[in-house]
Amino acid sequence: MESPLVPYLPILAVLLLAGLMAMAIPALTTRLGPRSVNPIKSESFECGNPTLGTARQRFAVKFYVVALLFIVFDVEAVFLYPWAVNFRALGWFGYGTMLMFASTLVMGLVYIWKKGALEWES
Amino acid sequence: MNTPSFGLDDFLPVLPAAILTAGAILLLVSEVFLGSATRTYQALLAVVTSVAAGALAFSNAFLPAHAVLQGYAVLDPFSSFTTVVVCLGTGLGALLGAGFLKHRNAERGEFYALLLFAAAGMSLLAMSAEFITLFVNLEVLSVSTYALTAYLRRGPRPSEAGFKYFILGAFAAALLLYGAALLYGATGTTHLSEMAAGLGAAAKAQPALVACGFFLVGAGFAFKVAAVPFHMWTPDVYEGAPTPVTAVMSAGVKAAAFVALVRVFLFLGPVFDPEVVFVIFSALAAATMVVGNLLAIPQRNVKRMLAYSSVAHAGYLLSGVAALFAPATVAPKSGVLSASATWGADSALRGEALKGLLFYLLAYTVTSLGSFGVVGALERREDETKGNAWDLDRFSGLAQRRPFQAAAMAVFLLSLGGIPPTVGFMAKLLVFRAAVDAGLVGLAVLGVLSSAAGVYYYLRVVVYMYMRPAVEGMQTPERQWTTEFALAASALAVVGLGLLPGSVSDWLSRAGLIFGQ
Amino acid sequence: MIATSNYLILAAVLFCMGMLGVLIRRNALVVFMCIELMLNAANLTFLAFARERGDATGHISAFFIIAVAAAEAAVGLAIVISVFRARGTVNIEEIQTMKH
Numbered sequence: 001m002e003s004p005l006v007p008y009l010p011i012l013a014v015l016l017l018a019g020l021m022a023m024a025i026p027a028l029t030t031r032l033g034p035r036s037v038n039p040i041k042s043e044s045f046e047c048g049n050p051t052l053g054t055a056r057q058r059f060a061v062k063f064y065v066v067a068l069l070f071i072v073f074d075v076e077a078v079f080l081y082p083w084a085v086n087f088r089a090l091g092w093f094g095y096g097t098m099l100m101f102a103s104t105l106v107m108g109l110v111y112i113w114k115k116g117a118l119e120w121e122s
Numbered sequence: 123m124n125t126p127s128f129g130l131d132d133f134l135p136v137l138p139a140a141i142l143t144a145g146a147i148l149l150l151v152s153e154v155f156l157g158s159a160t161r162t163y164q165a166l167l168a169v170v171t172s173v174a175a176g177a178l179a180f181s182n183a184f185l186p187a188h189a190v191l192q193g194y195a196v197l198d199p200f201s202s203f204t205t206v207v208v209c210l211g212t213g214l215g216a217l218l219g220a221g222f223l224k225h226r227n228a229e230r231g232e233f234y235a236l237l238l239f240a241a242a243g244m245s246l247l248a249m250s251a252e253f254i255t256l257f258v259n260l261e262v263l264s265v266s267t268y269a270l271t272a273y274l275r276r277g278p279r280p281s282e283a284g285f286k287y288f289i290l291g292a293f294a295a296a297l298l299l300y301g302a303a304l305l306y307g308a309t310g311t312t313h314l315s316e317m318a319a320g321l322g323a324a325a326k327a328q329p330a331l332v333a334c335g336f337f338l339v340g341a342g343f344a345f346k347v348a349a350v351p352f353h354m355w356t357p358d359v360y361e362g363a364p365t366p367v368t369a370v371m372s373a374g375v376k377a378a379a380f381v382a383l384v385r386v387f388l389f390l391g392p393v394f395d396p397e398v399v400f401v402i403f404s405a406l407a408a409a410t411m412v413v414g415n416l417l418a419i420p421q422r423n424v425k426r427m428l429a430y431s432s433v434a435h436a437g438y439l440l441s442g443v444a445a446l447f448a449p450a451t452v453a454p455k456s457g458v459l460s461a462s463a464t465w466g467a468d469s470a471l472r473g474e475a476l477k478g479l480l481f482y483l484l485a486y487t488v489t490s491l492g493s494f495g496v497v498g499a500l501e502r503r504e505d506e507t508k509g510n511a512w513d514l515d516r517f518s519g520l521a522q523r524r525p526f527q528a529a530a531m532a533v534f535l536l537s538l539g540g541i542p543p544t545v546g547f548m549a550k551l552l553v554f555r556a557a558v559d560a561g562l563v564g565l566a567v568l569g570v571l572s573s574a575a576g577v578y579y580y581l582r583v584v585v586y587m588y589m590r591p592a593v594e595g596m597q598t599p600e601r602q603w604t605t606e607f608a609l610a611a612s613a614l615a616v617v618g619l620g621l622l623p624g625s626v627s628d629w630l631s632r633a634g635l636i637f638g639q
Numbered sequence: 640m641i642a643t644s645n646y647l648i649l650a651a652v653l654f655c656m657g658m659l660g661v662l663i664r665r666n667a668l669v670v671f672m673c674i675e676l677m678l679n680a681a682n683l684t685f686l687a688f689a690r691e692r693g694d695a696t697g698h699i700s701a702f703f704i705i706a707v708a709a710a711e712a713a714v715g716l717a718i719v720i721s722v723f724r725a726r727g728t729v730n731i732e733e734i735q736t737m738k739h
Contacts, residue, residue: 114154
């Protein structure tokens with residue numbers, strides 16, 4: 001009995017052929033093509049900036065501080081969504097509660113602001 | 123959807139925690155707006171806040187036990203008393219911190235703010251009656267304590283201690299949370315009372331799920347109260363943390379964790395299987411008492427010795443917890459395997475055990491704060507990185523150099539060893555009597571024997587203080603009135619409560635101590 | 640619809656991976672990530688059960704757990720940074736000075 005997959009055999013052939021070509025063409029160019037590497041050739045061409053230093057350099061600790069503060073304040077916003085969806089149903093009670101929640105967050109923001117954690121230049 | 127309606131009564135129990143939080147926020151804001159040179163006012167503000175919160179909690183303690191905030195929390199004398207103890211510990215800890223930090227030029231509002239945030243977490247943890255509330259408050263208290271542990275950034279020790287505490291504390295919290303998730307899956311609720319009602323049927327349907335959840339919750343709590351074999355973090359963290367923080371950790375954090383453990387297991391234990399719970403707590407208590415004392419004996423480092431001694435004290439407290447589930451207290455052959463669970467007719471036994479536990483927490487709070495306070499007062503900034511800042515030699519001849527501090531330390535050490543007429547003796551008496559009444563004679567004997575071994579290493583410090591000449595060139599930092607005041611208050615409490623325990627223990631004997639039983 | 644048990648098995652596997660990671664890995668940051676993995680496994684368990692029962696409690700729990708985990712992550716990362724500044728390493732075996 002003929003398998004129902006037989007009509008798809010040409011697709012399999014195409015896939016195999018494509019894979020073979022994808023491997024063969026780069027292999028042939030690296031094997032056969034002439035090679036000359038010089039500094040001018042490896043510069044960025046027509047667009048992009050010339051690279052400065054290595055990509056594995058250390059980042060200033062300032063990035064970590066900003067990232068930490070971002071995570072904390074970003075995630076606290078998760079509580080605003082359920083409240084926003086049920087805003088009418090929760091009424092003034094919900095409004096008051098969220099006001100208290102938000103004002104606590106604002107106090108935290110005031111603290112880190114005055115503390116200088118948001119200043120990039122120090 | 124209907125809006126929940128809350129009355130003033132619902133917010134009464136959380137008011138102490140609200141005061142503590144407001145004080146903490148005020149301290150944070152004052153730190154950035156009033157950056158004045160002298161910061162003693164911050165310690166005093168922290169003390170005033172904790173006294174106000176403690177006074178309010180004390181007045182709450184006379185209200186009958188009832189559920190509030192739609193069952194997410196309970197107001198009962200049990201939780202209110204814990205809040206009083208926590209506020210006492212926080213106030214004394216702030217005073218000890220003031221002198222300690224002044225000596226190191228590290229006095230900042232953040233320290234006191236974190237202390238108050240931790241205290242708010244402890245107070246709320248003691249009254250939580252729902253797993254998510256419990257988890258959130260446990261984390262409020264833990265995260266503040268992680269930050270406090272790594273507060274002093276000088277030298278490698280504090281950050282090492284903070285890291286260890288963070289990893290193991292977060293690990294314990296994750297175990298507890300996963301256990302809570304499994305129990306939620308089995309019963310469909312996170313409220314302790316509803317969970318207790320549904321657990322019997324759930325355990326028949328899915329015994330493995332319930333057992334896994336139960337043991338994970340238990341392991342999480344065992345980490346938090348530093349019970350053997352989950353105690354490995356204690357000595358390193360207690361040694362590396364700034365000494366006033368260690369004092370608060372050994373007092374308040376432990377008290378709150380114990381109270382939460384008792385509440386969770388009083389609800390769920392009898393329904394699950396009181397015999398299994400009883401055996402587990404007895405084994406934990408025995409191992410913790412023996413191992414804690416044995417490891418403390420060879421220590422020459424006094425701070426580390428006190429850390430191991432706090433492990434041993436967790437063991438004495440656990441024997442009180444085991445008494446709550448003893449066969450005499452719980453009707454035999456109850457639990458999910460047979461009929462519905464019932465507490466035994468003798469609820470007086472349970473009352474005795476709870477009373478012993480609470481009195482022990484109060485006693486250990488004042489004693490441990492005082493002893494760590496003396497250790498901190500003798501510690502010099504210059505010795506911090508050398509690692510011998512807490513050697514026994516630093517205590518030799520202290521009686522001549524600092525008679526007051528030596529006398530206070532002697533009182534605290536006698537109380538830790540359980541020698542009359544101190545509060546430590548009364549506390550041990552109450553806990554071990556409850557254990558004997560509940561039929562745990564073996565455990566009580568083991569407790570008395572191991573605390574007799576403890577007397578050896580406590581008295582060794584006293585011998586060094588009073589009978590050894592001072593080592594040449596042994597300097598001590600200048601005296602701070604805040605530290606001296608906190609030490610005097612603790613010493614007075616240790617002796618006073620030891621001589622006249624009646625007022626507190628009578629108060630603890632009142633009916634309806636804990637909600638739901 | 641995917642069966643609840645599949646979610647539960649995934650959560651259990653994640654939890655065990657996290658637990659093993661905390662116990663055997665030596666890099667402080669990896670240990671830290673393993674703890675986050677454990678918390679999120681618990682979160683997934685809550686959500687799987689909540690979906691099966693059609694119950695809001697589990698969904699609400701997830702919000703709180705996410706928020707708490709973020710606060711914990713912030714403090715934890717700050718501590719790891721301070722360890723790195725004091726020691727110049729995040730290898731746990733080298734962060735051992737206090738003797739037993």
